[in-house]
Amino acid sequence: MAVDTMTHTSMAAEAAGMPRAKRESHFGLMWRRFKRHRLALVSLWIVIAFYLVALLAEFLAPTDPSAYSARYTYAPPQGIQFFSTNEDGSWRFFPHVNGYASEVDPKAMRRTFVLDPEVEIPVQFFIPSEPYMLAGVIPMSVKFMGVTEARAPFYILGADRLGRDLLSRLIHGTRISLSIGLAGVTLSLFFGIVVGGFAGYYGGLFDSAVMRIIEFIRSMPTIPLWLGLAAAMPKDWSALQTYFAITIILSLIGWTELARVVRGRFLSLRTEDFVTAAQLDGASDWRIITRHMVPSFMSHIIAAATLAIPGMILAETALSFLGLGLQAPIVSWGTLLQDAQNIRTLASAPWLLTPGLCVIVVILAMNFFGDGLRDAADPHGR
Amino acid sequence: MLGFFGKRLIAMVLTMWAVSFVAFAIIQLPPGDYLTTYMATLAANGDRVDPATIEALRRQYGFGEPYIIQYWKWISGIVLRGDFGQSFEWKAPVTTLIWGRLGNSILLEGLAVIVMWLVAVPIGIYAAVRKYSLGDYLATIGGFLGLAIPNFFFALILMYLSFVWFGETIGGLFSPGMETARWSPARIWDFLSHAWAPILVLATAGTAELIRILRANLLDELKKPYVTTARAKGLSEFRTILKYPVRVALNPLISTIGWLLPALVSSSVLVSVVLNLPTAGPLLLRSLTSQDMFLAGAIIMLLGMLTVIGTLISDLLLAWIDPRIRYGSK
Numbered sequence: 001m002a003v004d005t006m007t008h009t010s011m012a013a014e015a016a017g018m019p020r021a022k023r024e025s026h027f028g029l030m031w032r033r034f035k036r037h038r039l040a041l042v043s044l045w046i047v048i049a050f051y052l053v054a055l056l057a058e059f060l061a062p063t064d065p066s067a068y069s070a071r072y073t074y075a076p077p078q079g080i081q082f083f084s085t086n087e088d089g090s091w092r093f094f095p096h097v098n099g100y101a102s103e104v105d106p107k108a109m110r111r112t113f114v115l116d117p118e119v120e121i122p123v124q125f126f127i128p129s130e131p132y133m134l135a136g137v138i139p140m141s142v143k144f145m146g147v148t149e150a151r152a153p154f155y156i157l158g159a160d161r162l163g164r165d166l167l168s169r170l171i172h173g174t175r176i177s178l179s180i181g182l183a184g185v186t187l188s189l190f191f192g193i194v195v196g197g198f199a200g201y202y203g204g205l206f207d208s209a210v211m212r213i214i215e216f217i218r219s220m221p222t223i224p225l226w227l228g229l230a231a232a233m234p235k236d237w238s239a240l241q242t243y244f245a246i247t248i249i250l251s252l253i254g255w256t257e258l259a260r261v262v263r264g265r266f267l268s269l270r271t272e273d274f275v276t277a278a279q280l281d282g283a284s285d286w287r288i289i290t291r292h293m294v295p296s297f298m299s300h301i302i303a304a305a306t307l308a309i310p311g312m313i314l315a316e317t318a319l320s321f322l323g324l325g326l327q328a329p330i331v332s333w334g335t336l337l338q339d340a341q342n343i344r345t346l347a348s349a350p351w352l353l354t355p356g357l358c359v360i361v362v363i364l365a366m367n368f369f370g371d372g373l374r375d376a377a378d379p380h381g382r
Numbered sequence: 383m384l385g386f387f388g389k390r391l392i393a394m395v396l397t398m399w400a401v402s403f404v405a406f407a408i409i410q411l412p413p414g415d416y417l418t419t420y421m422a423t424l425a426a427n428g429d430r431v432d433p434a435t436i437e438a439l440r441r442q443y444g445f446g447e448p449y450i451i452q453y454w455k456w457i458s459g460i461v462l463r464g465d466f467g468q469s470f471e472w473k474a475p476v477t478t479l480i481w482g483r484l485g486n487s488i489l490l491e492g493l494a495v496i497v498m499w500l501v502a503v504p505i506g507i508y509a510a511v512r513k514y515s516l517g518d519y520l521a522t523i524g525g526f527l528g529l530a531i532p533n534f535f536f537a538l539i540l541m542y543l544s545f546v547w548f549g550e551t552i553g554g555l556f557s558p559g560m561e562t563a564r565w566s567p568a569r570i571w572d573f574l575s576h577a578w579a580p581i582l583v584l585a586t587a588g589t590a591e592l593i594r595i596l597r598a599n600l601l602d603e604l605k606k607p608y609v610t611t612a613r614a615k616g617l618s619e620f621r622t623i624l625k626y627p628v629r630v631a632l633n634p635l636i637s638t639i640g641w642l643l644p645a646l647v648s649s650s651v652l653v654s655v656v657l658n659l660p661t662a663g664p665l666l667l668r669s670l671t672s673q674d675m676f677l678a679g680a681i682i683m684l685l686g687m688l689t690v691i692g693t694l695i696s697d698l699l700l701a702w703i704d705p706r707i708r709y710g711s712k
Contacts, residue, residue, distance in 0.1 A: 216397060218641065218644070219397065219641075219689060220401065220644060220686050220689065221643075221644040221645075221647035221648040221651075221685050221689055222644065222645075222648050223647075223649070223651045223652060224647070224648065224651060224666060224681070224685050225404070225408075225682065227651070227666065227667065228408035228411070228670060228678060228679075229408065229411065231411075231412070231670035231671065231673070231678070232408070232411035314532055317532060318532065318534060318652055321534060321652075322652070322655060323667075323671065324667070324670065324671070337535070337538075341538075341656070343541055343542070343545055343551050346538065346541065346542045347542070347546070350542055353535075353538060353539065353542070356532070356535040356538065356539075359532055359535065360531055360535070363532075364526065364530040367529070367530065
C-alpha cells in the first residue's frame with residue numbers, strides 16, 4: 001500500500017514536469033560507505049579473485065590434480081619467464097619454463113633437480129585440451145595455459161611426493177576450501193537465524209535456555225570437539241558425504257556466534273516504533289519478522305556471516321591437516337598442508353607450504369572485507 | 383564476595399556436568415561399541431579373547447543397557463573412584479596415560495598465558511599512549527598478522543626456519559634422557575630450550591587480540607577528566623598513566639581469559655601435533671583415529687574442565703580486582 005501511493009505521487013509529480021527525486025537504495029548507500037574503505041575494497045577484489053579461481057578451477061589448472069609422474073617427485077618450482085634472450089643479446093617475448101637437469105645424489109640415493117637455463121620449454125595460453133566439464137556443467141576443451149611439448153615437465157610451483165603439480169592441486173584445493181567455508185556459513189546462518197530469531201523475538205524462558213546453551217558451547221575448546229565429531233564419521237563414506245558431514249560438523253559450533261548477533265538485533269528492534277505499529281495493524285508475527293525486521297538488519301547479518309567464513313576455512317584446514325577432516329582424494333588446503341607435516345619433507349620441499357600462504361591471504365582479505373562491510377552496514381556510522 | 387563465589391561455583395559444577403555429557407556423547411558417537419571394536423582388533427591381531435573377560439567388561443561398562451545407565455556407570459566411576467575407564471589400545475587404565483600429558487598441557491598453556499600478558503600489556507600501553515606513532519602502526523600490523531596466521535602453520539614455518547638457519551629440528555619438550563629426570567636446574571633449562579617454540583606460537587594470536595583490546599580500553603580511559611586532573615595536580619606522566627587509567631583498562635582484559643582459554647586449548651592441540659609435544663593433544667588425535675573412545679572422551683572432558691576452571695579463576699580474579707562486579711552481583 002505505502003509503496004503504491006508513493007509511486008503514484010512520484011508519477012504524478014513527474015507528469016507535472018517536476019524532476020524525479022533520486023532515491024538511493026539501502027544497499028546503494030552501503031556500497032557508497034564501503035567504497036571509502038580502501039583496504040576493504042582491495043580485500044573485496046582479492047576475495048573475488050579467489051572465488052573466480054575456485055569457480056574456474058578446471059580451466060585454470062594446467063593438469064589434472066591427481067595426475068602423477070614418478071620422474072618428477074619433489075621437483076622444485078620452475079617459475080615462469082616471459083622473456084628470452086636471443087643469440088645477439090636482445091630480448092623477445094617468449095613465455096617459457098626451464099627444464100630440469102636431474103642428478104642422482106650417490107650418498108642419499110635421491111634424485112635432486114636443478115633448473116637448467118639452457119632448456120626452454122614454451123608455455124602457451126588458451127591451448128586446446130582434452131574435453132572436460134567446467135564446474136561440472138559447461139563442456140570445454142580449452143585450458144588457460146600449458147606446455148604442448150610431449151612429456152615436458154610443467155611445475156610452476158613445484159611438485160609433491162608423487163610428482164603431482166602443486167599449482168593444479170592448489171587451484172582445485174581453493175575450490176574445496178572456499179566452498180566449504182561458504183557452505184558452512186550458509187548452514188550456520190540458517191540455524192542462527194532460526195534459533196536466534198525465536199529467542200530474540202519471543203524472549204522468556206526459551207531465550208535464556210538458548211543463551212545458556214550458546215555460552216556453554218562457546219566456552220568449550222572447539223578443536224577437540226570438532227575432532228571428536230569428525231572421528232565418528234564412518235571411514236567408508238564417499239568424498240561427497242565426508243564433505244557434507246564436515247560442513248555440518250563445522251556449523252554445529254559455528255551457528256552460536258550468528259545466533260547471538262541475530263538475537264541481539266531482534267531484541268533491539270522488538271521495541272522499535274515501526275514494529276509496534278505493525279503489531280497494532282494486526283500483522284502476523286511471521287509477516288512482522290520477514291517483512292519488517294529481517295530487511296532492517298539483513299546487512300548486519302551479511303557482515304557477521306562474512307566475518308564467520310575465515311573461521312570456517314581455518315577450521316577445515318586444521319581438521320584436514322590433522323587427517324580427520326577431508327580425506328585424500330579430495331584436495332583442499334588442509335589436505336595439501338598435510339603433505340608438509342614433517343621436517344624431512346619440509347627441508348627438501350619447502351614449496352609445499354604455499355597452501356598456507358593462500359590461507360593467510362584469504363583470511364586477512366576476508367577479515368578486512370568483513371570489517372569494512374560491518375562499518376558500512378552501521379546506519380549510525382559516519 | 384562469598385555469595386558471588388558460591389554462585390560461580392554452582393554455575394561451574396553445572397557447566398562441568400554439561401561438559402561430561404558432551405564428552406560421553408562423543409564416546410558414544412562411533413558406530414558400534416568399543417567392545418566390538420576391541421574384539422575385532424584383537425581378532426585381527428590373532429589374539430584369543432577370553433569370553434569371561436568380555437562378559438566382565440560388558441557388565442562393568444553397561445554395554446547394551448540404555449545410554450543413561452552407561453553414562454551413570456561411566457561418570458560415577460570417575461567421580462567416586464577416579465576411574466576413567468580402560469584404554470583398549472594401550473591396554474592400560476586411562477588415568478595412567480593422561481595425567482602426565484595433561485600436566486604438560488597445563489604447563490605450556492599457563493606459560494603461554496603469562497608470556498601473552500608480559501608482551502601484550504607493555505605494547506598495548508605504548509600503542510595507546512603513543513597513538514598513531516610508528517610503534518603503534520607496527521603493533522597493529524603485527525597484530526593482524528598474528529591473527530591471520532593459523533598457529534599450526536606458524537609452527538611449521540618455525541620448524542622449517544630453525545632447520546634451515548640453525549640446522550636444528552625443534553620439537554618435543556625434553557631432550558632424550560631428560561624426559562623422566564627429576565626437576566633440576568638442568569632439566570628446567572632443557573625444558574625452556576625446547577618449549578620456547580610452542581610457547582611463542584601459542585602466545586602469538588592471543589597477544590595480538592590482547593593488545594587490541596587494551597589499546598582500545600586505554601584510549602577510552604585516557605580521554606576521561608580524572609586523567610587531566612591527575613596531570614594538573616602535577617603527577618609525573620608515568621604515575622598518571624600507570625596508577626589510574628591502566629588499572630581500569632586492565633579489568634576487561636582479565637575477563638577475556640574466558641574466551642582466550644578455549645582458543646588456547648584448541649590451538650595447543652594443533653601445535654602439539656605439529657611439534658610432536660608430549661601433551662594431551664597428540665594423544666587425543668591418536669585415540670580418536672584408533673577409536674579408543676574412553677581415552678578420547680576422558681581427554682575431551684578434561685580439556686573442557688580445564689577451560690571451565692580457568693574461566694572460574696578469571697571470574698574470581700576479576701571480582702577481586704574490580705569491586706563493581708563484586709557488589710553488583712548482590
